Amino acid sequence: MLALSLSNGLGTESLPMRIIIFANGDLPNLEKAGALIRPDDFILCADGGTRHALALGLVPNVIIGDMDSLPSNFQPSTFNGELILFPKDKNETDLELALNHALTLNPDEILILAALGGRLDQTLANIALLSNLQLATFNIKLTDGVEEIFFCRDQVQVEGRSGDIVSLIPWQGEVTGVFTENLRWQLHHETLYPDKTRGISNEMTSDVTTVMIKSGLLLVVHSIGDT
Secondary structure (H helix, E strand, O other): OOOEEEEOOOOOOOOOOOEEEOOOHHHHHHHHHHHHOOOEEEEEEEEHHHHHHOOOOOOOOOOEEEOOOOOOOHHHHOOOEEEEEEOOOOOOOOHHHHHHHHHHHOOOEEEEEEEEEEOOOHHHHHHHHHHHHHHOOOOOEEEEOEEEEEEEOEEEEEEEOOOOEEEEEOOOOOOEEEEOOOOOOOOEEEEOOOOOOOOOOOOEEEOOEEEEOOOOEEEEEEOOOOO
């Protein structure tokens, strides 16, 4: 598949430490989403996700996709970043293309915003993208300031507040040796099954919760409380 890259001078000369990817899903709370952004973040928009960046007063470094859902208030002629154009007939979603591009920049962390809500098929596909084994060494999350979603392959920490809800969902099969610290209902080297709801709606009892597993792939869903 051929892509056309158009740059007006901003470029990517210095590799980013953290990349924010805006997808074209819902942002339920623009203020909470904006609070996640740091001044030195590299902003990468997946086509229609540009609307969220503009709503937050951000200037994207890169916009990637087939450009069929760019917001009406976006003017390509005045854009100083890089446009990476793909044909509409393609095998990947715009978010997958954006994620693939982000990985070439080798960042320390990737946050994907606005990948949840809206169409259920898109939401499930966005979550499934993170299960790619090639992402195992990256710190990557789907988040919007209200919820954050990521995978545990060995051990992870959930940072939030006491009372936040955390759900642990087996992905692609059973997950064995699940051990948790600082959850109201602790798991002690237990097995979670994909056709059971054992790990749903647990509650943090501290600002940091630790989750460890022995085998499998565990989806962690953290509902972030008000701060």
